[in-house]
Amino acid sequence: MKSNNVKILDCTIRDGGLVNNWDFSVDFVRDTYEALNAAGVDYMEIGYKNSPELVDAENSGPWRFCEDRFIQEVIPEIKTTKLSAIVDIGRVNPDHFAPQSESPFTMIRVACYLKDIDKGLDLVESFHDLGYETTINIMAVSNSINSHLVDALQKIEESSVDVAYVVDSFGSLFNRDIEHLVNLFKQYAPSKKLGIHTHNNLQMAFANTLCGIDLGVEYLDTSVFGMGRGAGNCQTELVLGHLTASRYDMKPILKLIDERFVPLSKEVEWGYNTAYALTGLFNEHPRSAIAMRKTEGKDQFYNFFNKLTSVETHLDIK
Amino acid sequence: MKSNNVKILDCTIRDGGLVNNWDFSVDFVRDTYEALNAAGVDYMEIGYKNSPELVDAENSGPWRFCEDRFIQEVIPEIKTTKLSAIVDIGRVNPDHFAPQSESPFTMIRVACYLKDIDKGLDLVESFHDLGYETTINIMAVSNSINSHLVDALQKIEESSVDVAYVVDSFGSLFNRDIEHLVNLFKQYAPSKKLGIHTHNNLQMAFANTLCGIDLGVEYLDTSVFGMGRGAGNCQTELVLGHLTASRYDMKPILKLIDERFVPLSKEVEWGYNTAYALTGLFNEHPRSAIAMRKTEGKDQFYNFFNKLTSVETHLDIK
Numbered sequence: 001m002k003s004n005n006v007k008i009l010d011c012t013i014r015d016g017g018l019v020n021n022w023d024f025s026v027d028f029v030r031d032t033y034e035a036l037n038a039a040g041v042d043y044m045e046i047g048y049k050n051s052p053e054l055v056d057a058e059n060s061g062p063w064r065f066c067e068d069r070f071i072q073e074v075i076p077e078i079k080t081t082k083l084s085a086i087v088d089i090g091r092v093n094p095d096h097f098a099p100q101s102e103s104p105f106t107m108i109r110v111a112c113y114l115k116d117i118d119k120g121l122d123l124v125e126s127f128h129d130l131g132y133e134t135t136i137n138i139m140a141v142s143n144s145i146n147s148h149l150v151d152a153l154q155k156i157e158e159s160s161v162d163v164a165y166v167v168d169s170f171g172s173l174f175n176r177d178i179e180h181l182v183n184l185f186k187q188y189a190p191s192k193k194l195g196i197h198t199h200n201n202l203q204m205a206f207a208n209t210l211c212g213i214d215l216g217v218e219y220l221d222t223s224v225f226g227m228g229r230g231a232g233n234c235q236t237e238l239v240l241g242h243l244t245a246s247r248y249d250m251k252p253i254l255k256l257i258d259e260r261f262v263p264l265s266k267e268v269e270w271g272y273n274t275a276y277a278l279t280g281l282f283n284e285h286p287r288s289a290i291a292m293r294k295t296e297g298k299d300q301f302y303n304f305f306n307k308l309t310s311v312e313t314h315l316d317i318k
Numbered sequence: 319m320k321s322n323n324v325k326i327l328d329c330t331i332r333d334g335g336l337v338n339n340w341d342f343s344v345d346f347v348r349d350t351y352e353a354l355n356a357a358g359v360d361y362m363e364i365g366y367k368n369s370p371e372l373v374d375a376e377n378s379g380p381w382r383f384c385e386d387r388f389i390q391e392v393i394p395e396i397k398t399t400k401l402s403a404i405v406d407i408g409r410v411n412p413d414h415f416a417p418q419s420e421s422p423f424t425m426i427r428v429a430c431y432l433k434d435i436d437k438g439l440d441l442v443e444s445f446h447d448l449g450y451e452t453t454i455n456i457m458a459v460s461n462s463i464n465s466h467l468v469d470a471l472q473k474i475e476e477s478s479v480d481v482a483y484v485v486d487s488f489g490s491l492f493n494r495d496i497e498h499l500v501n502l503f504k505q506y507a508p509s510k511k512l513g514i515h516t517h518n519n520l521q522m523a524f525a526n527t528l529c530g531i532d533l534g535v536e537y538l539d540t541s542v543f544g545m546g547r548g549a550g551n552c553q554t555e556l557v558l559g560h561l562t563a564s565r566y567d568m569k570p571i572l573k574l575i576d577e578r579f580v581p582l583s584k585e586v587e588w589g590y591n592t593a594y595a596l597t598g599l600f601n602e603h604p605r606s607a608i609a610m611r612k613t614e615g616k617d618q619f620y621n622f623f624n625k626l627t628s629v630e631t632h633l634d635i636k
Contacts, residue, residue, distance in 0.1 A: 174528065175493070202556060203518070207525030210492065225592075237592060238520060241599045242492075254620040257592060262617040272590075274543075274555060274575060281559045299580040302572040 005218045006243065007042040009195070010236050013063050014045040014086055015221075015228035019270045022047060022061030026074050028260055029063065032224065033074075037081040038252035039240055043107060045221075046071060049085035051093045071104045082106035086137070087123065089116045094123060100131030107133040109165075114144045117152040121159045128160040135163040135195060135219070141181060142172045142283050153188035163219050164192045168208065171201025171231050171276065172283040175211040182215040195219030198234045200226060200272050201280025205234040210242070224253055225261035230286035231276035269293060274301040282308055323536045324561065325360040327513070328554050331381050332363040332404055333539075333546035337588045340365060340379030344392050347381065349578055350542065351392075355399040356570035357558055361425060363539075364389060367403035369411045389422045400424035404455070405441065407434045412441055418449030425451040427483075432462045435470040439477045446478040453481040453513060453537070459499060460490045460601050471506035481537050482510045486526065489519025489549050489594065490601040493529045500533040513537030516552045518544060518590050519598025523552040528560070542571055543579035548604035549594035587611060592619040600626055 013022075013029055024032075029046065036044050047063030055064065062070055066085045075083070084107035100106070108127040112120030117138070124134045136156055141149065156164050166181045173181075178196070185194055196212035198205040198221070209220055222239050226232035237257065240250035265271075275289035278301065292304050331340075331347055342350075347364065354362050365381030373382065380388055384403045393401070402425035418424070426445040430438030435456070442452045454474055459467065474482050484499045491499075496514070503512055514530035516523040516539070527538055540557050544550035555575065558568035583589075593607035596619065610622050 175525065200521070202560075203521050203524045203553075206521045207493065235521075235595075238595060241595065242520075251620065251623060254592070254623050258618050258620050274572070277553075277556060277559065300576050302569065302576050305569060305572050 004245070006213060006245065007219050008236065008239060008248070009043040009045060009084060009219055009221050010036050010041050010223060011045040011086075011197070011221050011233065012223040012225075012227050012236070014047050015223055015233055016270070017047060017061065017063050018229040019227065020061075020264075020268045021059065022063040024061060024063060028264075029074060031256060031260055033081065035224075035252040035256035036236075037079045039236075039249050040245075040247040041081050041222075041236065041240075043082050043084045045084045045086060045109070046075075047085055049087050049097075049105070049108065050091040051096055054091045054093065066105075068098055068103050068105070075104065078104060078106075084109055084133075086111050088112075089119045089123070092123070094126035094130075097127065097130055097132075103132075105132065107135065109135040109137055110161075111137045111139055111167075113139055114141070114148055114152055117155055121155055121161065124159055124161045133163075134161050135165055136161045137165040137167050137195075137197060139167050140169045140285070141167055142170055142177070146184075149184065150188050153185060156192060157189040162193060163195045164189050165195035165197055165219070165221075166212070166217070167197045168199055170283055170285060171199030171205065171280040173198075173208060174202070174204060175208060178208050178211045179215060182212065182217060186216075193218050195221065197221035199228065199280075199286075200231040200233065201276040201286065203272055203277075205232070206238050209234045209239065225257050225265060227261065227264075227270050230270070230290055231272050231280070232270045275304055278305055278308055284308070322563070324531060324563070325537050326554065326557060326566070327361040327363060327402060327537055327539050328354050328359050328541060329363040329404075329515070329539050329551065330541040330543075330545050330554070332365050333541055333551055334588070335365060335379065335381050336547040337545065338379075338582075338586045339377065340381040342379060342381060346578055346582075347392060349574060351399065353542075353570040353574035354554075355397045357554075357567050358563075358565040359399050359540075359554065359558075361400050361402045363402045363404060363427070364393075365403055366409075367405050367415075367423070367426065368409040369414055372409045372411065384423075386416055386421050386423070393422065396422060396424075402427055402451075404429050406430075407437045407441070410441065412444035412448075415445065415448055415450075421450075423450065425453065427453040427455055428479075429455045429457055429485075431457055432459070432466055432470055435473055439473055439479065442477055442479045451481075452479050453483055454479045455483040455485050455513075455515060457485050458487045458603070459485055460488055460495070464502075467502065468506050471503060475507040475509060480511060481513045482507050483513040483515055483537070483539075484530070484535070485515045486517055486523075488601055488603060489517030489523065489598040491516075491526060492520070492522060493526060496526050496529045497533060500530065500535060504534075511536050513539065515539035517546065517598075517604075518549040518551065519594040519604065521590055521595075523550070524556050527552045527557065543575050543583060545579065545582075545588050548588070548608055549590050549598070550588045593622055596623055596626055602626070 222236040540554040541551040
């Protein structure tokens with residue numbers, strides 16, 4: 001397995017924040033940082049770094065904004081594990097960012113839909129000019145038209161971005177799809193390093209991540225206990241347990257799971273279930289499954305299938 | 319995807335019986351048969367067909383023995399979905415079997431460890447002579463020495479068995495392992511059809527099954543809602559939802575899940591968790607994880623890791 005150049009980016013607090021509205025205590029996040037650092041994980045994505053005035057925050061926790069001064073208080077000493085944050089098109093003002101040399105963050109990642117690729121790459125240039133490592137994460141790539149993706153990749157190739165991510169937002173991709181996409185990324189953005197971000201709707205998150213490694217993808221998004229939106233992400237502990245690189249150690253993550261994530265998993269729900277499998281099979285955003293899991297009919301998968309395949313709007317999950 | 323010749327063998331009642339000591343009601347099993355038949359599933363493995371006098375039964379349900387007369391009462395009319403049962407070396411007397419023409423069973427599968435391959439193939443010949451379709455399922459193949467496996471495959475090639483199964487008893491195999499094994503099976507038992515039976519310890523059950531299909535494996539073991547020992551099996555509903563063959567329909571299985579398997583899953587535990595991932599990573603039988611999940615420390619994965627890697631016996635899970 002070509003895992004020598006692999007870097008693990010744990011996005012638990014960021015993607016997991018979509019489950020609990022970023023309601024993590026400072027101690028919870030500190031413990032997560034210490035465990036990731038002890039495990040040798042390369043990056044911790046500690047949240048979104050959107051601008052509060054551009055977001056309808058609805059009592060979100062501070063990890064949705066990750067202001068530098070706050071993060072410096074939470075993690076006064078950046079150890080081996082570097083910090084990253086992600087930003088969304090239209091929800092962030094890059095003028096508010098300090099130069100990287102004055103910030104606790106090493107990397108800023110830009111998430112955008114394919115139609116916003118120009119805006120996304122404009123943001124990338126701003127962060128690049130400030131000295132940050134940058135990535136571009138094109139969401140919902142499973143719904144993109146091939147020629148549009150090729151156009152975007154050509155723009156990515158001409159940009160300053162460091163890493164281009166294959167993002168399986170809907171958890172609908174299989175190994176052969178990962179292979180197709182990675183080969184397309186390699187063909188049209190040959191100078192860029194590649195990353196992969198998976199969701200576990202079809203129990204393919206880990207398998208697709210391994211497929212990425214085999215194809216030379218270097219940046220692997222993972223999350224502790226799989227915590228992430230809907231079906232969640234590829235488990236950090238599985239990747240750490242599988243990779244033979246001696247700098248990685250899964251034990252600190254197991255301790256963190258026992259002390260922090262098992263209790264949390266009894267309060268809020270994430271991870272594979274049949275509803276997420278269905279939105280994955282239909283290559284759809286998981287929002288209808290997330291909504292359905294909050295109703296009394298949370299276990300009525302047959303009914304959910306019928307709503308998904310109804311000619312009427314299926315977002316009205318009752 | 320080369321899925322034209324694929325046959326789905328649902329082993330829910332058989333492998334799931336290892337979870338609840340085969341304590342399924344007749345109505346539960348009937349509903350399962352009707353749903354599998356409506357879904358177009360090719361075979362239903364309705365249990366073990368071991369001989370009661372050779373088994374320490376411990377109040378097991380009748381699906382551990384599957385006597386012909388009993389099964390005929392449960393399922394008076396065999397429809398499209400054929401019935402299979404599995405037997406174990408040393409726990410079955412083939413003299414007690416009726417000819418296939420007088421039995422509700424179409425297929426008898428023989429499970430054995432590599433060391434018992436001669437005994438296993440002797441049983442196969444008995445059942446073949448009685449007119450049954452037969453398979454040989456070599457368990458724990460991930461722990462076998464390559465040359466021993468080659469010897470066994472050469473014997474399989476010379477036998478009357480119809481299907482040779484790659485069985486990932488410990489759920490420890492990855493795609494590349496499946497590829498290695500399938501190629502070995504093809505090389506040394508070229509005239510045999512191939513099957514695959516996976517476990518989900520590393521969330522690879524579905525991915526490995528798909529890998530098998532790509533390599534030309536025809537017989538796919540699955541189970542409804544993944545019900546099977548420990549981390550469970552590849553989900554029937556995922557395979558049905560993924561395959562495009564028009565004879566398959568996942569909807570009857572979703573209905574069965576809602577009515578039967580969701581309630582059951584709240585009474586007994588099966589499916590992926592971190593303890594099973596650890597025995598999978600260490601390529602071990604899941605018995606220590608199964609025992610650990612029945613203790614008060616069921617969520618203490620760090621402690622479990624330490625026991626697994628201790629120089630002292632680790633089966634003494636307290």
